[in-house]
Amino acid sequence: MSPDASERRSPEEVVDEYERRLESVLAEVDEPVPDDEGPTLELAGLELDRRDFMKTGIAAGAMGAVAGCSSLSPGGGSGGGQSGSSESGVDHKVAPGEHDEYYGFWSGGHSGELRVVGIPSMRELTRIPVFNTDCASGYGYDDETRAMLEEGGGYTWGDNHHPNLSETDGDYDGEYLFVNDKANGRIARVNLKYFETDAILDVPNMQAIHGCSVLSPDTKYVLGNGEFRAPVPNDGTAANDPDAYESLFVAVDPETMETKWQVSVDGNLDIVDTGKEGRWAIASCYNSEEATDIQGMTRDDRDYLKAFDIPAIEKAVKNGRYDREVNGVPIVDGTQSSRLNKGDRPVVQYIPTPKSPHCVEVGPDGKYAFVAGKLSPTVTMLDLEKLGSVSDPADAVVGRPKVGLGPLHTTFDGNGHAYTSLFIDSQVAKWDIAAAVEADEGSEDPVIEKLDVHYNPGHIQALEAMTTDPDGEWLVVLNKLSKDRFLPVGPIMPDNDQLIHIGQGEKEMELVADHPAYPEPHDCVFAHKDKISPKKVYDRADYADEKPYIEEKDSGVERTGESSVHVKASTKRSEYGLPEFTVKEGDEVRLTMTNIEGVQDIIHGVAIPEHDVNLAVAPQDTREVTFTADDPGVYWIYCTYFCSALHLEMRSRMIVEPSE
């Protein structure tokens, strides 16, 4: 099967072709399109032709893409293997025993987990398994989490992208974190009292959820962008008919974790963020062509933002003005050709942008949504106040500065500056928001400064930039490639999360630290330490009726059926409540363990060799696992946490007697 080496194209040839192809895509963006060839756009009842579209500055914004194209190889613009900064004058050290000031919650991409990182030290404080299983914490090993994963679709992995903290009155309330699974169209909730995933919703009718946001200011909904177009329902009947595919946008109730409604739209939805006032959710969109391959997806030179008018959608749902109910979910038609969009109040506004935009981030004052151009070197600024009043939503575009090649995401210092990551240039551009509104479309004038990063940055987040009151001291940029920045660790290299000092926007950006990240964080969100108050020991009042509590004296074995037993035991430092117990070959064993200690940080593990059993029981917590005792023999149950000086001697003994 392996072809002769001489027939193969060399890896270098493959890359050359990639670079030619990307240049060609960018060049196309730059080419003026004759008026008579421009597609027309039906938008809120208006005919918008190519000339009207141009007035929003798309062509000007795209200008210059080629001018900067000489360094198209990834990271090529940023100094190769050189250090991006000499010895830094700013220190991010947190002395031994002192605490970080901010929690950072990192999505873990296709690792399926979240990571909690302290800022400014950049130390990973813990991991929170979400869509993956995790033997360190026993997540997916006890009956409760196993059932939750099963109900959440039964997959063993997911691809989490966009973590969101719950809000009350527009500020983080420390209750929940919500995150999407791109791979299987799911949304999970993490309980921030315990730093544990407590719900996973496999959203009906949606294959992939990419963008994910909570509706400010009070977390009324968790919102999700359906990225992959597919038939609804996707049962095979229209699998060969791409015209019948749809993209959906979904609203999920954060408390019940039920799907409230969905909206069907054109094209592929990408990223979403909401305004601060509870009305608008702005989603970026690509593949307005509704093609099925990359050539088709990048054919036209424009795409559309979608502005979801949440109260209008709620009203439509309430009044029964939705087209269908599929798998119990009302689906409102938000396509350009829909009745609702031709009626008195469209539920979705379509705003033209250069092709294939990527991020949407709403600034701290809630005035603008910033949409990075990806294939255009510009950021489109959408005025959310205007959006509700202009008759042509394209008129709500009030700025489109040129920031550099491959702009993907934007963040804020709260002092009037925006910072945009430039994927292709491998840079961060700092620019002046007010100046961008006043400047000509496509102007570079608002840009204040650029800093090399290493390499190919994606998301960029300044401290609490997604709130109304950013901290403005530090910024983190999540670089997709690290290449030569760390000691080599084989072909799969870490990403590089870089810490940049921005000093309230009053100083020059300074690269302070490189931090390797296991693949593949996509985004992060920060909360000041005073806004998060986790419990250090399980509070039984939080689940009094849900979990049993096994005292030492309750420890014992109860036969519950011909081939089933219930084993109950307490655990504390150096002793399980049962030093030994006997079951029969083939028994289904339900094992219930309570950690009866009340001291923080004293966890007890429950490992059974050769049975794939593995629990972690925190103080005052109870965990259960059900397994089959298939093989006769003696098995030593032991504690996986080094809990005391007598930890090694801490043991219980399971004897599995041969069946007759």
Place this chain on the structure above:
Amino acid sequence: MSPDASERRSPEEVVDEYERRLESVLAEVDEPVPDDEGPTLELAGLELDRRDFMKTGIAAGAMGAVAGCSSLSPGGGSGGGQSGSSESGVDHKVAPGEHDEYYGFWSGGHSGELRVVGIPSMRELTRIPVFNTDCASGYGYDDETRAMLEEGGGYTWGDNHHPNLSETDGDYDGEYLFVNDKANGRIARVNLKYFETDAILDVPNMQAIHGCSVLSPDTKYVLGNGEFRAPVPNDGTAANDPDAYESLFVAVDPETMETKWQVSVDGNLDIVDTGKEGRWAIASCYNSEEATDIQGMTRDDRDYLKAFDIPAIEKAVKNGRYDREVNGVPIVDGTQSSRLNKGDRPVVQYIPTPKSPHCVEVGPDGKYAFVAGKLSPTVTMLDLEKLGSVSDPADAVVGRPKVGLGPLHTTFDGNGHAYTSLFIDSQVAKWDIAAAVEADEGSEDPVIEKLDVHYNPGHIQALEAMTTDPDGEWLVVLNKLSKDRFLPVGPIMPDNDQLIHIGQGEKEMELVADHPAYPEPHDCVFAHKDKISPKKVYDRADYADEKPYIEEKDSGVERTGESSVHVKASTKRSEYGLPEFTVKEGDEVRLTMTNIEGVQDIIHGVAIPEHDVNLAVAPQDTREVTFTADDPGVYWIYCTYFCSALHLEMRSRMIVEPSE
């Protein structure tokens, strides 16, 4: 099931009892045992009575255990929540873009993985999944790794404790790392060219392997300590007869990963290290009582080191002087009552120590093995040169300094100092090796300095301390508890890996940094960066005949049976070799993907929504996965690595047609 709260013992009462219990155990160690009550010990044909045993200093060594017992609560001796160090004068910063000087390989405990940490920055560079599955790297998701895990016992988790680097001529050769699984009695090998696990051996006849070491100086064997006593074979026939249980010691061939031989011994084997000369493997041992509960395991006041004489064992195996062959493995009898021990050359020497010793570390010059007392406040120094010549192996004990409460592990700076972790005192004791030999047994005089650590340290490792030439600049201590050292993250807190500057042993120890660690590292090993040379792109010469190579032009679908298809595709930036393919409902799909790029750090993922399919394909690598297409519909295959500006548009489309 939840008892009335008033019936329960409070968590505080539970802890009080623990502390009383531990005090009582330590007090017992200190009590002089009347001569006529002392157990006799048959050792190498000699009768060693209690008085002879005393001469090695056990009682003196145990003295003082109670004197220091006033701060028995974990971490109580070390300043509670206060910072252990004021702003440090020594910096461990590695500037952006600069490399660490050392690789650290951390065992991940029951997370099942290894972690690679840069020193001195303490940044986690990557993870290496070993006994766990890992969706980030696709480990356990492609057919090859799935089959390896299946052949390695089929478990989804493991508990890795002791990482060991392969050696040639006594120095690290950068080829392999070996690590044990305590939970299921396994040994895994990691290929350091690719930082990937390439073999897992489920060792026959052994339930738990705790200690693990390679035989210096040329990695002739990987050695493993069987910790849990069980019948051999463990088939249920003697499950209720603890007298019939055995502990085994195993030697595994590092190249073929086959079990060469095992030795049956008394008691529970704990930690093992080898001399530098290829002869001795020294293992610590507890539960010489061969009891089945903690009361019995800690009853007597002595235990025994076991010194495995490797050439003697090899000779016994070669000459057929082994008792049995079980599951294809020759088992040599190394118990105290065995014929071989009464013959001319014992295969195992038994050396008495205070009860329940823990670590064994052989010093850089290979002269002494250092055995920490755990329940005794002493470190036993065993002279490996003497061991081969003295008629009473107890006479090879040449030092037993008193270092503090709960000594667990010892490390070295290469300049004559030892550093012992004190679990109960939460300290590191630095002491003078030569002075300890000259001092009276149980003397504190050799101790130079103690430093508080936070909290309850286990393994401690200075840079390359396990080689003949330690670096001596830094030391890492792996603390089991972090309690208040980091921002709180719920009931399951991180461990705390602390970086301590030791300055070649010429300076006072200085605590420089706290680093949180996801549960639960047990040990680490360091190699200078020049000794590890990973490949950055797959080298097809390394597996030319094992893996196919799919060119773009080879991409296609081949029906291989009534219900099976083989889908082959290349992958490169922004395009899969197949933009779409069609299979039938119920088909078994074998999907083979080659990343045809040759550029480092450009990984492509292969994710199929709702099919639990997830591959990571590094440059020039090929991965395969076989799955069933159960549900009709359209499924968008996408890349999980953000590989280019056109990453989002990179897609293949699987159409599953409904069966007739």
